[in-house]
Amino acid sequence: MLGDLLMNLDMITTIVLRGAAVGSLFAIIAMSFNIVHNATGILNFAQGTIFLLGAFGAFLFANRAGFAVWIPMLVVVSLVIGLFTAAQGWLTLKPLRSSVEQNSWIISTVSVSVIIAAVLTLNFGVFGNMVHGPVPRVSIMGVRTPGAFLLAIGSMFAWYFILRWFLRRTFQGLAISALSQDFEAARAAGLDVRKLQLLAFGISGVIAGSVGFMVAPMISVSPDAGLRYVLNGFVAAVVGGIGNNTGTLIGGPLVGIVAAVTAFYIGGAYQDLASLLVLVLILMFLPQGLFGRAAARKV
Template structure:
């Protein structure tokens, strides 16, 4: 029973981190049609920022902790905007609609190399500032619980923002039809860059809070974007509510595989899941089928 609780708590927590990555992918995708394959390395960048910038001994009762959180979110969002600009500019040329595949993969490689130059090949350990959850025979880091709260808060904040603010309504318009939004006078590029910045901020929050629950190294970014992408596909690409539900379910499955069969089978299981979902329900479990023009 105790092992089951550990699997569930850790799985829901790490799955919530994947849900945050999936939501960041959805934000950029809805505004621009781009699946940002560099998002996993942005998560690692945020973890490295947290490790480097947070003063030793700073905790939840310290103002420095909150100032560092703001700095990490702002810096990662800025990196996201710059990367978004590099991704979007080639798409404005004729025939450049699918150039984002190459540019986002290239950005992922460049970010991985910069991380390697910055911290070397070792794995960085970000401290857990949230205590632990006591179980009968073990304890689970409190960061897993906080990740769940962050995922719910981000989903609610995005929903409120997109329904309340003019810029949020503009992002909604872009998700419906970019050309129609441009025709209505919406500066598409500006709001698409805003979407990349928001996506970077979401990833930064995940990296800052969940840095103690994952491995922070230049080689791990690809894994995180794959898991986030799988959660996005399961939930339905562009569907944040679907990502919020699918993330913890996927996380529990991955944690069960790790505990029962070994961590080496996690990637195989993850790929099997996405293949099954795409075969049985291509629009995702929580997504809706799109009409196709003929």
């Protein structure tokens, strides 16, 4: 009897830990969505494959490496991905200047996502690659937990607080926040809007890339995995309220745990279906998310 309960506890701990860890990744993707969305109104559909680029960075440059190699490579890979994402932002914002059709960004970010996945497939094949990181397993409530799980949860909080500090305490951060409030006013106040938007893209790339690099051991490092993260990240962002980073801290783990529970009780192949249903339900009944604020209508 007691043994059953203990086994159940172990099982529950495993599900919750796994869900929370995977969910932290969704929360991080959601935060990287938010900063770009607040600065530009764009949601970067390529954010999932950019996250994956970080994981491939770890696979190529830091697989089985110790901290001495892993840490500098983490910095280099994150920065390179940040620059890449800023370049993508430049490309994405380019047609918006002249085109009448304001939704070009949906097309260009989706096509960038397809291109990245295609390039990765050509170079690495369609199968998943295993990556070993330097952070050892630890025991939590008797459950042996991969170090990457802790890195995932830890980096969610780390990035949350870094972003909070950046958006509230630095000039560029405040300026980006101003963009999300009133675009025209920010421009009129003399802010270099385009530069700030590129900075936001760059930061979103650093966030997604760095975490992709760190958590490579816990994810399937395969080219088509990016979509799974961009979609679940979006669900996490919607649950938390788009643009709201605090909301992602709840939205991400919630989506992660729903997926983990589904995987355990119904089957792994139904995880994404569960997320899709969560998304549809939230959009129908709480379109502003759990913590979103209703925007004042402009006429």
